[in-house]
Amino acid sequence: MPAPASPHPRDRPIGVFDSGVGGLTVLHELLVSLPEEDFVYLGDTARFPYGERTPQELEGFAMQIAEELLRRRVKLLVVACNSATAAALPALQSRMLQTTLGVDVIGVVRPEALQAVATTRSGRIGLLATPATVDSGAYDRAVQSADPHVTLTSVPCPDLAPIIQAGGAGGDLFDEHLVDVVRASCAPLRDAEVDTVILGCTHYPLIRPLLQRALGRGVAIVSSGAALARQAEHALTSRGLDTRRTGEGTYSFLSTGDPEAFRALGTRFLQLPLGPVEQVLPTADGALLLP
Amino acid sequence: MPAPASPHPRDRPIGVFDSGVGGLTVLHELLVSLPEEDFVYLGDTARFPYGERTPQELEGFAMQIAEELLRRRVKLLVVACNSATAAALPALQSRMLQTTLGVDVIGVVRPEALQAVATTRSGRIGLLATPATVDSGAYDRAVQSADPHVTLTSVPCPDLAPIIQAGGAGGDLFDEHLVDVVRASCAPLRDAEVDTVILGCTHYPLIRPLLQRALGRGVAIVSSGAALARQAEHALTSRGLDTRRTGEGTYSFLSTGDPEAFRALGTRFLQLPLGPVEQVLPTADGALLLP
Structure with a gap:
């Protein structure tokens, strides 16, 4: 009896992961x-949020998740999470290139920085992001390496993501x-007269119309999702x-936490119908197991 | 004592009206x-829906609403309603041009037809709309007059707006x-190989991502809101x-029906914070009164 035909690599799914539901705005764009x-999306909600974790912990989580998605035969891995991208992108890329298929890994930050640099005409770009992301300097480096003559004005927004997450939960x-909060966050960007603003947190696209009004009509908004979608296609x-x-x-x-909690919050973030959610459990020895 | 300075006409509001909350997707774009x-928006929810009314009734309603918005000193009137545009646009335009300021009136159908004709490359356009709108032939005429070589494939969707309205109500x-329903509605447009689709009902932008997936990525979607926003700016x-x-x-x-019901449904359609809602009551003698 012949073995069942393996699907052609081009018909395998794209894997996307995040610490929770925020990355669903990236999946939406994809x-x-x-x-x-x-697509197969994994939300590591059991260990959310990633913001307080050490880089070593995050690299461990990311490798665990990558193995789970490899078992599901993904052809491309998208890291829809700022913290995981900063901590684990090189390690992930090196691991995934060792697979038979040679799976590419793309993360946030660089794609939207490139798109913002390509979009600005004045050479003045703004960034709205969590304090941890602003402090990491990742966007400064990405913008600087793309065009050293472009200036980046960064606004740390400690309250914005938690408010959006709470509102998404049904409020x-x-x-x-x-x-x-939106007006206060945008005021420094208006003062700096930027013409392009990067949404450096996956929660922010949910309030994009509010941000567009506060920034003014002439300002182009660049989100991770749109920038990643383009790069995923090229890859x-x-x-x-x-x-x-x-x-x-x-x-x-897939969710490492309660599937029903994921579903309740997820629909609002995805803005598309959410199908079944399956739970996978992280284990102490670094694997993800079906419960 | 000098009279209080009247605001410069350019600082007056833009008036927008619809039979209910659907036009809030147009207001969103504006x-x-x-x-x-x-902006000041009037939803005639007490007399919703307009679809079953006679053209004479609708012209009467539209004139009543226009007078109310004139009292609020609007500088431009946007009719964000298919039925009212079809029944009352010429009468409204003639009335509003008699005002001191000479207020322009713009309606739906023609702006999105023009934008679709300007967008298509294949010359094949699709339309999703209510059966009444499709039957009126208004989009056929608008497309035909803009470019007689463009073909329009129209799909009447009896269920789509009611499902969206029910979902917006909290489900x-x-x-x-x-x-x-979305897949079935889009199937004839895929078969016709259109490259541009007009959303001919103000409810449909709420499910735009779903429609985009069902139509395929290469298809451009034109909504009334975006097309009207451009025309409002030109006006x-x-x-x-x-x-x-x-x-x-x-x-x-302003709502002719219960303000709280308007608010509950309105937030979902506007996708922006809804401020205070004031009630105005239609009267038998053709005026709108504060209760």
């Missing part, structure tokens, strides 16, 4: 930009406090790994 | 595209039934009526 592809997202086509199927692909979800 | 302008918008600048203020303008709401 689903709209590459509707024919299949009224658009309360007065959020509007005040696939350059290797001949883009699917040739027509029609909508499928997408599915 | 608020993002023209953030410095002030789970993205259930399986909606996904099935204002051509008369020197665009505001010179910087910073965010204000927006407020």
Whole structure:
């Protein structure tokens, strides 16, 4: 009896992971930009948030997750998380290139920095991000290496992601406090007269219309999702790994925490129907197990 | 004692009206595209839906609403409603041009038809709309008059707006039934190989990502809101009526029905914070009164 035919590598799914539901705004862009592809998303909600973890811990988590997604035969790995990108991208890239298929890994920061540099006409770019991301200097380095004549004005926003996460959990997202926080966050960027703003946190696209009004109409907004979608496409086509199927692909979800909690918050972040959510459990020896 | 200075006409608000909350997706685009302008929105929810009314009734309603918005000194009137545009646009335009200021009136259909004709490369455009809108032939005429060589494939969608309205009322918008309806609605447009699709109902932008996936990535989607925003801007600048203020303008709401019901549904459609909602009551003699 012949062995069952293995699917052609180009028909394998794209893997996406994040510490929680924030990366679903990135998946949203990927689903709209590459509707024919299949996706599998892993949210490491059991260990959310990543912001307080050491780089060593994060590298361990990322390698665990990458192995789980490799078992699911992904053809490309997207790291939709600032902390994991900063801590683990080189290690992930080196591990994934050792696989038979040679799986590419792309992360946040660099794609949106490149897109912002390509978009600005005045040479003045703004950044809205968490304090940890601003402090890391990752966007400064990425912008600087793309064009040393472009200046970056960074605004750390300690409150923005928690407010959006709480609003996404069922509250009224658009309360007065959020509007005040948005205006205060955008004021330094208006003062600096930037013409392009990077949303350096995956939660922020959910309030993009509010940010656009506060920044003014002439300001271009660059999100990780749109920038990553473009780079994911290039990564696939350059290797001949883009699917040739027509029609909508499928997408599915893994969560290290409670699947129902993931689903409740996830629909709001994905802005598309959420399918089944399967739980996978992190173990002490560095594997992810089905419960 | 000198009379209080009247505000310069360019600092007056833009009036927008619809039979209910659907037009809030149009207001959303206007608020993002023209953030410095002030707006006043009137939702005639007490007489919703307009689809079953006679043209005479609708012209009467539209004139009533226009008078109310004139009392609030609007500088431009946007009819964000297919039925009211079809029934009352010429009458409204003639009435509003008789005012001292000479207020322009712009409606739906023509702006998005023009934008679709300007966007298509294959000359094949699709339309998703309610059966009443499709039957009216308004989009066929608008496309035909813009370019007789462009073909329009129209799909009447009897279920789509009611499902979106019900989902917006607090249910789970993205259930399986909606996904099935979206796929079935888009199938004839895929078969016709259109490259541009007009969303001919103000409810549909709320499920735009779902439509984009079902139509495929190469298809451009044109909504009333984006097309009207552009035309509103031209109407204002051509008369020197665009505001010179910087910073965010204000927006407020009038409802002929229950303000709390308007607010509950409205936030989801506006996708921005909803401010106070004031009730105005339609009367038998054709005026709108504060209760």
